[in-house]
Amino acid sequence: MAIDSPTANRTPTPAPTSDATPTPTAAGGRRGGLALMLGSGLSNQTGASVAALAFPVIGPVGVVAVRQWVAAAVLVAAGRPRPWRFTGAQWRPVLGLALVFAGMNLSLYAAIERIGLGLAVTLEFLGPLTVALAGARRRVDLVAALAAAGAVAVLTRPTPTTDYPGIGLALLAAVCWACYILLNRTVGARLPGLEGSAAAAALSGALYLPAGVWVLAHHRPTLGALGCALAAGVLSSAVPFLADLLALRRVPAQFFGVFMSVNPVFAALVGLAVLGQRLDAGSWLAIAVIVAANTVAASTAVRVRAAR
Structure with missing residues (x-):
């Protein structure tokens, strides 16, 4: 799992432009950072x-x-952002990031509709796991990859109610997230601050204008549905974005990256509490294995980066 990536269904957190890692100055700061990360994931x-x-x-x-x-x-x-100042070399990854960001969220939400929140988010995490393991060379990384593959086999095992289109959409979200990580790094290296991420988000929002207007015109939203959609935007965009920025000032970036691995567990628990989506014991075990594999991959990525 890349240490500079957010959960895919949230506002894109800009990639750092250097490998500098903030150093916590006090136990209180670390506790505050942990609280912010917990709040971000749950939100x-x-x-x-x-x-x-x-x-x-x-x-x-x-x-x-x-x-x-x-x-x-x-x-x-x-x-x-000041897009009129972007060069061609800056625009190319921004355009790619906008397309990936749009596809990532749609494929994930479509998967959630079909197979539930916990399973969809867990399968989505194969994206950052693959990116983190791609440059790994140690035996423990191979073990993590094999364990994750076995867990995915358990999650997608054929049953009378297996929804293969939903699984495919979740895997598409994983591919999009992997591409997002790579593009976000490039954008962070070529553009200062949040300009690249902001421009990509604006373009992504513009891409949804025709489809969004058509859907809202032909499927008149109730106040409740519109409120849920707006709340989702705030809870999955504004809150995590601000919480992550504040957390990264209090905890090391590698710890932030490892902590991201708990999101499938959060997804499964929230899916159970809010949506009544229950998972069997085998699925819970598979989620635990994928979380462990992501943790190993994130830790290895940090060690490899530090050794360079």
Whole structure:
């Protein structure tokens, strides 16, 4: 798992432009950072579960459109991009990031509608896991990869109710997240501050204007559905974005990256509490294995980076 990536269904956190890691100055700061990361993860997954409540009325496309518009508003206000100053070399990864960001959230939300929050988010985490393991050379990384592959086999094992399109959408979200990590690093290296991420979010929101307007015009949202979509945008965009920025000032970046691995557990718990989506014992075990594999991959990525 890359240490500079967020959960895929949240506002994109800008990649760092250097390998500098903030050093916590006090135990209180570390505790505050941990609290912020817990709040960020729970807010993110709660936002996804609230979004699912609006699916019956406006569908995943309508919800994602509203969510993207909220994300664009948050990042443009924070990043204040100046696209007229971008060079061609800067625009190319920004355009790619906008397309990936749009596809990542739609495929994930469509997967959540079909297979549930916990399973969809767990399969999505194969994206950052693959990126982290791609440059790994140690035996423990091979073991982590094999363990994750076995866990995925358990999660996707054929049953009379297996939803293969939903699994495919979750795996597509994983591919998008892997591409997002690589593109976000490039954007962070070529553009200062939040400008690249903000420009990509604005473009992604613009891409959803035609589809979002059409869906909302032909499937008139109720106040409840619209409120859920807006709440999803705030909970999965604004809150995690600000919480992550503050947390990264209090805890080392590698710890932040390892902590991200608990998101599938948060997703499964929130899916159970909010949506009543239950997983069997085998699925819970598989989620635990994938979380452990992500933790190993994140820790290894940090050690490899430090050794360079």
